Amino acid sequence: MGFATDCIHAGQAPDPSTGAVTVPIFQTSTYVQEGIGQHKGYEYARTHNPTRRALEKNLAALEGGLDAYCYASGMAATSAVLTLVKAGQRVAVSDNVYGGTHRFFTKLLSRYGVEFAFLDASDAAAFDRAAGEFAMLWIETPTNPLMKVCDIAALAAAARKRQALLVVDNTFMSPFFQRPLGLGADIVVHSTTKFLNGHSDSVGGVAVVKSEEHAKWLQYVQNAAGGILSPFDSWLVLRGTKTLALRMPRHEENGAKVARFLREHAKVAKAFWPGFEDHPGHEIHKRQASGFGSMISFELGSLEAAKRFLPRLRLCSLGESLGGVETLISHPATMTHAGYTQPERDALGITNGMVRISVGCEDAEDLLKDLAQGLEAV
Numbered sequence: 001m002g003f004a005t006d007c008i009h010a011g012q013a014p015d016p017s018t019g020a021v022t023v024p025i026f027q028t029s030t031y032v033q034e035g036i037g038q039h040k041g042y043e044y045a046r047t048h049n050p051t052r053r054a055l056e057k058n059l060a061a062l063e064g065g066l067d068a069y070c071y072a073s074g075m076a077a078t079s080a081v082l083t084l085v086k087a088g089q090r091v092a093v094s095d096n097v098y099g100g101t102h103r104f105f106t107k108l109l110s111r112y113g114v115e116f117a118f119l120d121a122s123d124a125a126a127f128d129r130a131a132g133e134f135a136m137l138w139i140e141t142p143t144n145p146l147m148k149v150c151d152i153a154a155l156a157a158a159a160r161k162r163q164a165l166l167v168v169d170n171t172f173m174s175p176f177f178q179r180p181l182g183l184g185a186d187i188v189v190h191s192t193t194k195f196l197n198g199h200s201d202s203v204g205g206v207a208v209v210k211s212e213e214h215a216k217w218l219q220y221v222q223n224a225a226g227g228i229l230s231p232f233d234s235w236l237v238l239r240g241t242k243t244l245a246l247r248m249p250r251h252e253e254n255g256a257k258v259a260r261f262l263r264e265h266a267k268v269a270k271a272f273w274p275g276f277e278d279h280p281g282h283e284i285h286k287r288q289a290s291g292f293g294s295m296i297s298f299e300l301g302s303l304e305a306a307k308r309f310l311p312r313l314r315l316c317s318l319g320e321s322l323g324g325v326e327t328l329i330s331h332p333a334t335m336t337h338a339g340y341t342q343p344e345r346d347a348l349g350i351t352n353g354m355v356r357i358s359v360g361c362e363d364a365e366d367l368l369k370d371l372a373q374g375l376e377a378v
């Protein structure tokens with residue numbers, strides 16, 4: 001089936017008991033059993049839930065995976081995947097990943113004897129030479145918020161050489177634009193909170209796998225650790241993915257207009273978007289993804305400038321998150337990347353004057369007008 005057809009139908013046959021076109025919200029904690037060990041495959045809702053299962057099948061199809069497992073948030077999906085790593089092992093991480101991921105790795109998991117090395121993975125050959133041994137490589141591409149591009153296929157080869165796993169957080173691109181499993185990644189993670197759900201009304205996460213072994217383990221972790229996605233949130237994300245193939249081209253069309261507008265604006269020192277032809281990762285991104293998306297960062301020069309700009313906006317909403325149909329704008333240094341220390345942010349180039357925008361599906365002209373009037377205050 002084509003991608004748009006899978007968005008609408010994969011995992012979602014009409015309900016056999018009623019013919020309902022949409023998958024029902026199975027809001028139940030348990031299931032009646034006919035006798036000891038006799039049931040319809042459902043015993044307890046932490047272990048199995050038909051609404052969640054429908055979403056998992058849907059997302060596995062969209063990412064081209066064998067199976068998928070949904071968790072209570074993107075961070076819960078990340079934590080499930082990190083159970084594949086043991087004490088004493090080393091994880092290589094592309095630098096400037098989402099601040100919450102950095103916090104989880106450095107402040108929490110490091111207490112359990114796992115070592116994390118944050119490295120620039122935007123030059124795959126240099127990364128391969130410098131990285132040393134590792135059991136897992138965790139990347140985002142484009143990175144958050146500097147929009148550096150990592151070569152998925154080349155990094156998959158670097159991981160394979162070390163018999164390590166490559167995990168790609170594909171939240172920024174969604175499977176509409178980028179499908180890392182086909183490029184050699186072992187596991188794809190999403191915050192479904194973002195483009196997959198698309199409507200800023202649910203928090204969730206998923207890990208999509210391509211091996212039977214990882215499928216078994218991640219299902220086991222759902223049951224054993226318990227951080228599962230609720231039936232209602234599963235249903236919301238299922239509703240979201242139905243329109244993924246409609247929303248993403250609009251996000252991108254608007255994203256391109258906003259990126260070009262920002263880059264030309266006299267008050268903007270620099271704009272970061274992989275769609276610019278002179279972006280260092282432009283060619284790699286074009287090879288591995290079918291679009292550039294609508295995540296853009298830009299530099300206003302100082303915290304004061306950002307503080308003057310952000311409250312002036314009327315249509316773009318100041319808030320932490322991304323990927324909704326409404327345009328969301330954020331200040332990485334104090335919001336999404338507050339988990340990094342100032343010296344860490346300085347080393348990466350996440351300045352206090354940097355603003356990140358997730359361009360939504362409004363009329364582009366209205367967004368440009370709003371940004372223009374906001375920039376008058378800078």
Ligand SMILES: Cc1ncc(COP(=O)(O)O)c(C=O)c1O
Nearest residue numbers: 073074075098169171191193204
């Ligand atoms: C790229 C990326 N990955 C993971 C997460 C974590 O997802 P959640 O907020 O659903 O836990 C986020 C959240 O902003 C994110 O931007």
